[in-house]
Amino acid sequence: MFEKLSVVIINFQTPDLLGTAVESFRAFYPTVDILIVDNGSSDNSLESINNLIVNNPATTLLKFSENIFHGPAMHAAIEETNKDFVFLLDSDTVTIKGLFLEEMLELIQTENNVYCVGRLDKVDKRGFLTNNNGIPAVRTPYMMINRNHYLHFHPFEHRGLPTLKNFTDAHRLGFKFLNFPIENYIHHLGRGTASRFGYKLGIKSKIDFVLHKLGL
Numbered sequence: 001m002f003e004k005l006s007v008v009i010i011n012f013q014t015p016d017l018l019g020t021a022v023e024s025f026r027a028f029y030p031t032v033d034i035l036i037v038d039n040g041s042s043d044n045s046l047e048s049i050n051n052l053i054v055n056n057p058a059t060t061l062l063k064f065s066e067n068i069f070h071g072p073a074m075h076a077a078i079e080e081t082n083k084d085f086v087f088l089l090d091s092d093t094v095t096i097k098g099l100f101l102e103e104m105l106e107l108i109q110t111e112n113n114v115y116c117v118g119r120l121d122k123v124d125k126r127g128f129l130t131n132n133n134g135i136p137a138v139r140t141p142y143m144m145i146n147r148n149h150y151l152h153f154h155p156f157e158h159r160g161l162p163t164l165k166n167f168t169d170a171h172r173l174g175f176k177f178l179n180f181p182i183e184n185y186i187h188h189l190g191r192g193t194a195s196r197f198g199y200k201l202g203i204k205s206k207i208d209f210v211l212h213k214l215g216l
Contacts, residue, residue: 001105002029002032004084005033005101005105006081006087007025007087007088007089008034008037008074008078008087009021009037010074011036011038011041011049011091012041013045015043015045017092018048018049019052021093022059023052024093024094024096027095027098034056034058034059034060036049036059036062037063038061038064039067039068039070040065040068046061062077062080070158071163072156072157074162075156078156085144086144086150087144088142088143089141090140090142090188092188092189093142093188094187095186096187097184097185098185099185100180100185103180104118104144105144107178108144115146115150115170116143116144116177117138117143117177117178117180118139119142119143119182120136120180122135122136127160127161128160128161135164136167136177137167138167138177152169153165
């Protein structure tokens with residue numbers, strides 16, 4: 001049932017985290033296609049990725065010569081794959097239980113206008129969490145999207161919430177976001193790469209943060 005699915009994982013100089021993410025996922029899904037994107041790592045990431053590929057032929061590599069950052073790397077991977085559905089998984093995750101892909105695939109195919117499945121929140125126009133009203137936004141560390149729908153919206157980009165413009169487009173056009181308790185299946189360590197190298201989001205994201213704090 002996974003012939004329509006690709007899993008995408010972005011790596012930037014965290015081969016230890018990546019190895020745990022891939023191996024823990026493979027414990028439950030040994031044959032699902034995984035595309036690893038390396039964002040111009042200068043450490044031993046490529047050696048580690050090649051070992052992962054040798055140990056499992058369903059694992060492939062998309063390599064960049066420099067760091068294009070997480071959002072654009074996700075976009076490049078989505079363009080690279082030809083599968084109908086993409087499950088985006090952060091490198092700082094540990095899969096602790098299986099059967100979530102089956103359930104998410106079933107949900108995303110219930111109606112043609114379902115775009116995204118995962119832990120559903122609401123965010124404001126700057127991408128910050130809100131209590132009730134706002135734009136639906138599935139958490140990026142572990143989410144499934146319909147690739148064909150994705151290609152009609154703004155691409156994921158390098159900003160605080162890389163999915164913001166994309167999700168805003170989908171919401172305005174009436175596409176559905178479905179909640180799924182993926183956190184019960186995958187443990188997200190949180191800021192794994194960013195804690196070592198930062199987000200490097202630039203001045204615009206800092207301004208957005210200040211304006212958000214001011215309620216603007």
